[in-house]
Amino acid sequence: MPDTDRTAVATSGIALLGLASIGAAHVATWAGRRWRPPVVQARLPAPLGRAAAIRAARRLNRAAGVLAASVLAATAGAHYRGSFQHRAMFTPLVTASLSLAVSAHGTADRRPSAHRGRDGVYVLAALTGVVGTGFHLYNVASRQGGLSWQNLFYAAPLGAPAALSLSGALGFLAERVRDTAAGEQPMVAGLPLGRVVAGVTSAGLMGTVAEAGLLHFRGAFNSPAMYVPIALPPVAAALLGNAALGASGRRRRWVRLSLRLTTIMGFVGAAFHVRGVARQMGGWRNWRQNVLNGPPIPAPPSFTGLAMAGLAALGLLEDHPDD
């Protein structure tokens, strides 16, 4: 099939899937209970039990860790490829490593209150992502042609540092969940925590979709499998976003299914990237060059990390209704 046709089919496919999923979610909502635009009218969520809070927090720590691991490995490869030309290019390696370490710590930690060290690292990771986005934006803008497709394809990837921010944000939220372990209502900045995590995750998924879409477009969608990460996660993001705004306290099978599929897709995507490296000249025999120039193997699992956070958020929404 010609590429233009494929793009058209894929685009309409995504649109249809997105619409269908939102539609299905709404039908399910109507069938279940009366629809109310909930956030504005949200009451305080039901108090979390200590065990439930710790469980949810650890799940979020784990999600933040998976995301940090993906960022760490992908950044290490990409910044090594860029010869660490700027000293600041080491920074995300340090902060992503720290984020990974404290996430592991948090995942193992069963204590009921936030950890100051973890909080500090997560905030630092989030800030690194923001600053990194600035650096990457500068790199794109300073190239000949400025903010052009050419530079979006080949200059520093604009969306990549945001993944580190997301890791930090999810970890920070994990700490907030953990802080409610004493039977309080899970709230952050005046909003129910489950909804916040779901919203952040949904937005993060869409940002990651944009990044994958851009780079897969650069690769001319040379394999049909390259459409999956721009087809499936938007469905999950839409359903999760809908859940973040919708009624809480009820089972959402489709959201869970789409998030679980996205979790798996992240790992399968890494396997596809392993195959993509094999398709470079010299394949894996020339791994030292091709791992750097082929599709980044550690990148797809960032979808996994986000989907895991989405599942944690879904658990909070389901188990602790606020309406």
Added chain:
Amino acid sequence: MSSNPSSDPLAAPRATGGRAPDVFKVGGWVPMRQFDEDEPVDFVVVGTGAGGGPLIAGLAEGGFSVVGMDAGPWFRPLEEFASDETEQNKLYWTDERVVDGANPMVMGGKNSGKAVGGSTVHFAMVSLRFRPEWFKSRTTLGYGADWPLDWREMWDYYGRAERALSISGPISYPWGPKRPRYPYRSHELNGAAELLGRGAEAMGYRWTPTPLATVSAPHGHSHPCVYRGFCRFGCSTNAKQSQLVTFIPRALKAGAEIRDLAMVGRIEVGADGRATGVHYMRDGKWRFQRARNVVVSGYAIETPRLLLASATDRHPDGLANSSGLVGKNLMTQSNQAVFGTMDNEVRWNKGPPSLSITEHWNYDDAKDFHGGYCWMAQGPMPIEWVTIQTGSRGLWGQRLRDEMEKYNHSVGLKMVGEMLPDERNRVTLHDDTDQYGLRVARVTYGWSDNDKALIQHALGQMQTSLEAVGARDVFRQENDTNHLGGTARMGFDRQTSVVDADCRSWDIPNLWVCDGSVFPTVGGVNPHLTITAIAMRTADRIRAMAADGTLNHPRRAA
């Protein structure tokens, strides 16, 4: 070299015994149908380059029996294209030719190929469309000759050619009518390409990454480009979408036979005035392949040479030559350059050499000469760079050595310019003979005042661009030319052209010419994509004519 004859592509034909080399697998083979020489095949196509390749594939896919012949060997890209400029001279047509005229052409790597796949095996992959007005340059722009093809139809075939060759190009192209998106994204720019962009912007001109026939991501069995820079040579990764890795494999799959090391010396014409087949030398013997149609796709020197050499009593001036135009109106393209040195490192040899382009002067008619030109970023390999230093600057000894040490700081811009058709520029037969015992081509060429004016304009513009980015020690390479065209031009009638819009000769209804020879004008862009588009169109036209019964009996006004 082992004693296995198939290990040396030049020693003996490889495409024999029902198989041909698999260009995608080291040591691999693919099955190939073979035809009997005594049974006439529907088509014999002489030449397997940008014209012959798509035609052979298109005809075979249309159900015709087709034999393609190429004088050159069948190379295995993954094994036989070393990163060595000298070694790769094997890809060029370096057989003897006589050149003369006011500006004798340098024949070889810049304008010929001798291999299955033709010169597309070593071309620089630049894949540009003509400006639409050029198809009617006489009527709309007041010079040259009109083509019998409509630009809108060509626009469609350009799109098909771009898809078939998986061209990597920019998201939007700054000049000309809208075109569909290129199948692959443009390549990352190197330092030299960015400097072209900076210079163009300083001059207020648009520029863009160049559409190239080398894939920027995997495609089928082709690996993506590794930016090795050996692009005007054989591509050892198969990223280059030459005929050898695109249409030739398609042709084999569709049942065509390709004969390598098969030099066609004469087209036979029967008593009924129709071509009956070709005499060709293979494995040291002259042979004859019978055919219902003969297509000549040997490019602007070998095509007229073969037509002229096939003269008979009934066609004393050569075949398809009642107009007297076979061999005439030879055109080349001006390929002058300006070079300089940057303070910062450029490393211009990284990646394809022509990564960025400005076609500004192809689309701006505010100039006091006819024709257009573009210029592209440059990245000559070291030996080519030495040749430019010794040839254009006369450097030698210590000065040459010092200059070569600046290689990684060098930068350059090179034009592809339109030269106008002139009947005095022509290909004739010389009495010298080549290794096959065939009379060699005599190539006579001189630049017109218009050509010289265009070149000077371009040199000035390119120099301005280089100086705008801070290049020092700027110098001009004034003597270079490259692609060819003309010598069997297509046209509207038998008096003023050799072939019609379908590439069929006016004189002999089953004799066709399909390559750059049919160009009435060459335009200011590299010709490869236009040749490919014409060949794809010709294949379609032949299939349509076979369907409506006009293939053997053309309907033509007397």
